Amino acid sequence: MSRQPDKRTAILLATLKLIAERGFHGTPTSMIAERAGVGVGTIYRYFKDKDQLIHTLYEELEAKNKAFVYQGYEEERPVLDRFQHLCRNIYRYLLANPLEFRFLEQYFDSPYGVAKMRQKLDSAGEPFHALLKEGKRQGLVKDMPPTLLFGLIFGPMINVIKDHDSGLLKLDEVLLERLIEATWDAIKK
Amino acid sequence: MSRQPDKRTAILLATLKLIAERGFHGTPTSMIAERAGVGVGTIYRYFKDKDQLIHTLYEELEAKNKAFVYQGYEEERPVLDRFQHLCRNIYRYLLANPLEFRFLEQYFDSPYGVAKMRQKLDSAGEPFHALLKEGKRQGLVKDMPPTLLFGLIFGPMINVIKDHDSGLLKLDEVLLERLIEATWDAIKK
Amino acid sequence: MSRQPDKRTAILLATLKLIAERGFHGTPTSMIAERAGVGVGTIYRYFKDKDQLIHTLYEELEAKNKAFVYQGYEEERPVLDRFQHLCRNIYRYLLANPLEFRFLEQYFDSPYGVAKMRQKLDSAGEPFHALLKEGKRQGLVKDMPPTLLFGLIFGPMINVIKDHDSGLLKLDEVLLERLIEATWDAIKK
Amino acid sequence: MSRQPDKRTAILLATLKLIAERGFHGTPTSMIAERAGVGVGTIYRYFKDKDQLIHTLYEELEAKNKAFVYQGYEEERPVLDRFQHLCRNIYRYLLANPLEFRFLEQYFDSPYGVAKMRQKLDSAGEPFHALLKEGKRQGLVKDMPPTLLFGLIFGPMINVIKDHDSGLLKLDEVLLERLIEATWDAIKK
DNA sequence: AATGAATGAGAGTTCATTCAT
């Protein structure tokens, strides 16, 4: 048929869209193949099985996400600036990519992603982790376990974006800034 | 064989446990029946189908939950007191009933519960809703859409409890109070 | 509950109605019990199993039918008169009892009744059988195997009544007489 | 396993045989698959569900049947000739294909086929319909509703073939001609 | 005698995965 330059990408994209739209159990491999414009068997040339396809999709999305979030991040700026910068970026990324958000949400809430999630957020190597640590040292941020601080930051984020995507709420630039401010209020000393 | 006094309850309990453990799609009706110590057919004497079984389980849990949460709630106390009271109760309930938390989480994140959740939290009739409204009127709470305030309150809650249940975090009374305080910081003016 | 004077009869009647309405496979025993106003278990006090219930119903209907058909039948009248008399009675009975017709039709066309049907129609003892034999002897009726003559008589009957019951055709007294006449034309020499 | 060149045909054939032998409700899909030498899932590659499989089988049989019946039919021949021609062809077809007869019988007597049957036989477009109309116009055929005439023709046919297939009757060429003659006697003026 | 809650065999259907082409 048409010259598919990269079937692997087509499969991943189809998977993203379909799972965002219909959930894991609503998207059979045959449907993914159809949407991707490839044969069912082809999926198994690029991925061991359906699970691995989904894990791989997650990894790629994660990398893309991270690249975006830390873009323009400057270690030497004040803590609050950096906090706002990171939050803004995350919000913007997820609002701009609702499909990815829907997918990630499902991924983390399913047996697939339970393990993955924490390994990501809590890894001490993360700049965000380091930022909070520094904030605490400077006496700006509440002296709480990082996991709890993360909960105070990412918890609202997930909720609010979900509501935005479902139309319950209209997030604009102004509201976003106020939201980030409120999040800072929650963690600041 | 064994004289089960209340098979309906046994089925609901088995469903709760299994779905909390393994998710919706990981728990076939045959497994529920086995765990409940009844025949497969018996499930269908009490519930029209699997969907209805799950809805019913949700309804019953919801009622139990609500009864607990609004227990000892007094309209005439100050806004902050009432806020703390409700938050405390919700946290305590969910921490004491991790299976139910796990189930509700799945329920709300699945096609089953999307509609239900907001209808519940955002409905103007809810005391929590009224409380925030009053807080705003008194100039104590930020002037934001209620949906956003809910996100700032329940977002951290869901995250933190999940982390507690998965062992990532050890929540004690002290930490809980500090968490509720931080949540208040987020929404207070 | 209400004083059921004859549960057995109630069960048979419910079975007749339901099977006529919905077919064998559309009528579970539970439905029969409900319609009959008895418990499911009660059916099994009167009948060994569902098959036997249906066979019994057939037998009773058959007896009732036969009693009606041979009513007023006089051996000494001319062959044609007797033929018309019997046909008229059968037609009238089946038209007056569409439920029974529906049931019998299903019964004969199912594994249940294949054997039964012939045992009935071809038994040499039947007056109808004797009538045709006499008609042949008198040179009034075609010299064909009785089975074939029966086909020429009962075949149209079944078809026409089915069409009448389904509303495709409106049978009145006049049309009925013409139909019986046509049937006689088919078998007469 | 075995290289089946046409599984679809194998499935249809197995369905025909089994339903003729055992009725609709006596033939589970698993049995069809086994008899056809395919996996259960394969049935669903070719047919949406069991109903559609059966409808399709009917359509194909019907087409084959019709092709045979109207073979050699010449509009310009006399009415009686044409009547005999069609009857002969139908009889021959059904006698030569007892499985198809058994299947069609079941199909028409089940919820599947009620609508189909009349739509077919009575539709004004059918040559048989036109033939009877012409016969009436020429004063050869009794002035009765077509439905009734159809009953007089097809009623005996169904009965007699059933008896032949069940061994109650041995139809040969001679008997067949006499039967067609008798049918004509029934409808002729 | 009458009941109906309980049962599990068996129904129709789906879908991740394989493999001959």
Added chain:
DNA sequence: TATGAATGAACTCTCATTCAT
């Protein structure tokens, strides 16, 4: 390398039948 026809395990649900009350 790419395909999609073929598969059967596993799913949800039905219903004739049993048996303790």
